[in-house]
Amino acid sequence: MAAGGGAGNKTYSFKVVLLxxxxxxxxxxxxxxxxxxxxxxxxxxxxxSFLTKKLNITGKRVNLAIWDTAGQERFHALGxxxxxxxxxxxxxxDITDEDSFQKVKNWVKELRKMLGNEICLCIVGNKVxxxxxxxVSVEEAExxxxxxxxxxxxxxxxxxxxxxxxxxxLCKRMMETAQAEERAKxxxxxxxxxxxxxxxxxxxxxxxxxxAGGCCSSA
Amino acid sequence: MSQRTERRGIHVDQSMLLCNKGCGYYGNAxxxxxxxxxWREEYQRTRQKQIQEDRAxxxxxxxxxxxxxxxxxxxxxxxxxKFEEKxxxxxxxxxxxxxxxxxxxxxKERVEQVMDEVEKYIMTCLYKSVFxxxxxxxxxxxxxxxxxxxxxxxxxxxxxxxxVDEEIPAVSDNVVKAITDVIEMDxxxxxxxxxxxxxxxSKHIFSAIKITKSExxxxxxxxxxxxYIVLKANPPRLQSNIQYITQDGYYFTNLCCAVxxxxxxxxxxxxxxxEDFERYMSGQASPRRxxxxxxxxxxxxxxxxxxxxxxxxxxxxxxxxGSRQERVLEGVRSMQSDxxxxxxxxxxxxxxxxxxxPLESRPPALSAIDSDNVENDRxxxxxxPQVFAG
Numbered sequence: 082m083a084a085g086g087g088a089g090n091k092t093y094s095f096k097v098v099l100l101x102x103x104x105x106x107x108x109x110x111x112x113x114x115x116x117x118x119x120x121x122x123x124x125x126x127x128x129x130s131f132l133t134k135k136l137n138i139t140g141k142r143v144n145l146a147i148w149d150t151a152g153q154e155r156f157h158a159l160g161x162x163x164x165x166x167x168x169x170x171x172x173x174x175d176i177t178d179e180d181s182f183q184k185v186k187n188w189v190k191e192l193r194k195m196l197g198n199e200i201c202l203c204i205v206g207n208k209v210x211x212x213x214x215x216x217v218s219v220e221e222a223e224x225x226x227x228x229x230x231x232x233x234x235x236x237x238x239x240x241x242x243x244x245x246x247x248x249x250x251l252c253k254r255m256m257e258t259a260q261a262e263e264r265a266k267x268x269x270x271x272x273x274x275x276x277x278x279x280x281x282x283x284x285x286x287x288x289x290x291x292x293a294g295g296c297c298s299s300a
Numbered sequence: 301m302s303q304r305t306e307r308r309g310i311h312v313d314q315s316m317l318l319c320n321k322g323c324g325y326y327g328n329a330x331x332x333x334x335x336x337x338x339w340r341e342e343y344q345r346t347r348q349k350q351i352q353e354d355r356a357x358x359x360x361x362x363x364x365x366x367x368x369x370x371x372x373x374x375x376x377x378x379x380x381x382k383f384e385e386k387x388x389x390x391x392x393x394x395x396x397x398x399x400x401x402x403x404x405x406x407x408k409e410r411v412e413q414v415m416d417e418v419e420k421y422i423m424t425c426l427y428k429s430v431f432x433x434x435x436x437x438x439x440x441x442x443x444x445x446x447x448x449x450x451x452x453x454x455x456x457x458x459x460x461x462x463x464v465d466e467e468i469p470a471v472s473d474n475v476v477k478a479i480t481d482v483i484e485m486d487x488x489x490x491x492x493x494x495x496x497x498x499x500x501x502s503k504h505i506f507s508a509i510k511i512t513k514s515e516x517x518x519x520x521x522x523x524x525x526x527x528y529i530v531l532k533a534n535p536p537r538l539q540s541n542i543q544y545i546t547q548d549g550y551y552f553t554n555l556c557c558a559v560x561x562x563x564x565x566x567x568x569x570x571x572x573x574x575e576d577f578e579r580y581m582s583g584q585a586s587p588r589r590x591x592x593x594x595x596x597x598x599x600x601x602x603x604x605x606x607x608x609x610x611x612x613x614x615x616x617x618x619x620x621x622g623s624r625q626e627r628v629l630e631g632v633r634s635m636q637s638d639x640x641x642x643x644x645x646x647x648x649x650x651x652x653x654x655x656x657x658p659l660e661s662r663p664p665a666l667s668a669i670d671s672d673n674v675e676n677d678r679x680x681x682x683x684x685p686q687v688f689a690g
Contacts, residue, residue: 159561
């Protein structure tokens, strides 16, 4: 389940986390994307909170694991447990609800602080079918997205608009990031190619390692 | 990968990584922020103290313990046999996956499979020393969580906004199953099996939500429900289990979230006043519904009504069973007395008959075989030998 590109067989596994306030349409978005369903009465889907999708992009296989999160304010503090190790984040807001856009801004700040630039961010204005009731201006949203290095999309889960493009674009960007990371790894010291999950020991600070070692050997 | 690790650690001050005792070495969170040497000293000291305290307590508790032991013996038998069964399972599996057929085709899948089985076997063997080891304060944390959940008994479906309606039998059925699954997690030894329990629990939660809302459950519904299930189940050794699994699957992550939420749960997260929250937590009051005059606690009216109904139903059944059993007992008693009187009557009859017809045994008269043969006279004379002159 380790996130990141599986180098050997050219199959990429990405974890994408969906963040945003409650009721902005996160769940509808995934359901539409993975099962092409919207508010269907005869639903066979049991759950819409964790879905996987297999893609083939320019001859490379991609496994997407899409993690929906609880949007209620009371669960905000649990965010880090969800977005840990994710390759991409889709930050959803409702174009008719300015407050939800504000929440997206908070998420962006938090994600950049915790995960840096390795995570691909998408800011998504959902419910464009309600264009008449728009409360978040297009310019403001796109300007903000650019300023934080994110891409902006407009979608409608109801009309199935913009969703396919959103995910496809995100996948391509995550692949680029993964490839760049691979290259960086290749240039560095020899890395074991074992993709199996296991303990990875990373030395943050060589001094720390020696100090800790000394402690153990003296004990 | 390494870059990310560094960045993630940005909030940790270097001084915080050092041993709390200030010996200059690095500490470890699992050792209460001490380095290995200081922790060992600390651990030995507390252990010594503990041993002395235990000894003092031992005499006082001995009687109670004996009583508890007697009752426990019966209960502990079942899980032990389960372990045994598992052990034998492991053994047989070990034999099968090293069979020649798997060796000839070293496919990637096969290798993965074998690795999984080896992991299973190793984890089963290591379980005792790895799961909740004595040298850490895992047990304390477990108990703290357990107490915390116990103190939160009054939290109900409305407070958490859980989208399940337990009055629907199929839903409450799924809720009960989910609770059983999450409790069962503790009895499994292999991380993978524990994860399977969580997945199973999640599936039941999803079913419960889907039946209630008749639409697929989203994360907005799932997490509160999982929190509710964990609160109701109060699974044993929750923290140890979470530490033991350490794998990030979606359902597992949600369980971690649920536990984190429960630990940090405060008045705000339940939309309550701080005062009310404090009163509920201290047990001075329990939440009540204003519209119910009879003063039922909210829990009973809202969440537990189906449960209560079931309890009453079960009580009815039990009392019915009791009366039937009494009737059976009565029947048995009358049958017993019948049997006794029947036996007596039979004996009496036999005695009467014996009296009426006393058994006489006349000894037969001894006599010559033909003594009273009357027709002897009519027989011709016996032949006498005749002598002829010759």
